[in-house]
Amino acid sequence: MILVNDRFVERTEATVDIEDRGYQFGDGVYEVIRVYGGAPFLLDEHMARLARSLREIRLEPPYGIDELTDKIRRLITLNALGDGIVYLQITRGASPRTHGFPKNAHSVLTAYTQTLDRPLQALQEGIRAHLTEDIRWLRCDIKSLNLLGSVLAKQEALDKGCAEAILHRGKTVTEGSASNVFALIGGVWFTHPANHLILDGITRRSVLRIMQELDMPVKVEAVTVEQLLAAEEIIVTSTTQEIMPVVAVDGRPVGDGSVGPWTRRLQAAFEAAIRETASRSS
Numbered sequence: 001m002i003l004v005n006d007r008f009v010e011r012t013e014a015t016v017d018i019e020d021r022g023y024q025f026g027d028g029v030y031e032v033i034r035v036y037g038g039a040p041f042l043l044d045e046h047m048a049r050l051a052r053s054l055r056e057i058r059l060e061p062p063y064g065i066d067e068l069t070d071k072i073r074r075l076i077t078l079n080a081l082g083d084g085i086v087y088l089q090i091t092r093g094a095s096p097r098t099h100g101f102p103k104n105a106h107s108v109l110t111a112y113t114q115t116l117d118r119p120l121q122a123l124q125e126g127i128r129a130h131l132t133e134d135i136r137w138l139r140c141d142i143k144s145l146n147l148l149g150s151v152l153a154k155q156e157a158l159d160k161g162c163a164e165a166i167l168h169r170g171k172t173v174t175e176g177s178a179s180n181v182f183a184l185i186g187g188v189w190f191t192h193p194a195n196h197l198i199l200d201g202i203t204r205r206s207v208l209r210i211m212q213e214l215d216m217p218v219k220v221e222a223v224t225v226e227q228l229l230a231a232e233e234i235i236v237t238s239t240t241q242e243i244m245p246v247v248a249v250d251g252r253p254v255g256d257g258s259v260g261p262w263t264r265r266l267q268a269a270f271e272a273a274i275r276e277t278a279s280r281s282s
Contacts, residue, residue, distance in 0.1 A: 022091030029053035030089035037278030126247035127163035134167035153177040179236035233260035
């Protein structure tokens with residue numbers, strides 16, 4: 001079942017107008033919510049970020065965030081989703097094509113579920129990453145539909161046999177193509193401040209809380225490419241990648257080339273949070 005505005009319909013009944021502004025301009029925002037054991041993970045935080053993104057692009061949703069939250073839970077139940085994701089997006093709707101905001105268009109909301117296994121092998125062994133210049137726009141704090149820069153970076157990494165691209169603007173590391181980046185340098189975790197150059201990831205926030213709970217030193221401060229390449233441990237974090245160790249960057253090992261002990265402690269704490277969420281749905 002697919003959620004289209006306020007209706008649950010079969011996927012074959014869900015259509016998008018050819019002049020929908022999300023399709024033509026990327027004029028909209030989205031969220032991806034992880035589901036573990038039928039329970040949405042950090043749902044309220046995702047909904048709060050969605051509300052912020054909507055405000056930033058001056059887009060009114062078809063109805064309120066509280067009602068949408070209830071419908072997301074209903075969608076999960078209708079599709080009997082165990083482990084997977086909910087994808088939702090809101091566009092400015094359909095209107096004759098012109099750059100300015102249309103006066104009479106109505107926003108369009110769509111959401112669907114997808115079964116998705118956890119990346120357990122990669123979480124255990126780590127991944128390789130590729131450094132590339134950050135060519136995206138300057139409002140990366142908005143979770144907008146404009147993802148071409150991230151798509152190109154991700155494909156560049158994949159073409160080089162890497163699982164993720166780590167982006168930098170000049171000498172400054174920002175984030176991954178679909179993740180946030182943390183680097184352990186001199187026994188302190190560093191991650192880029194949540195400003196307009198990165199998306200303030202929901203998993204990023206969770207990891208920062210876990211670091212505080214574990215008394216791990218952390219600085220919300222940007223690092224240079226040179227500093228990143230000298231890091232003892234590197235992780236990338238996201239809804240679908242969770243806390244993913246990076247064991248090599250452009251062929252250079254991170255630390256001794258294996259998953260580090262600080263990363264393992266973070267993963268264990270995150271795993272406990274996942275189990276707690278899943279247990280609430282059983």
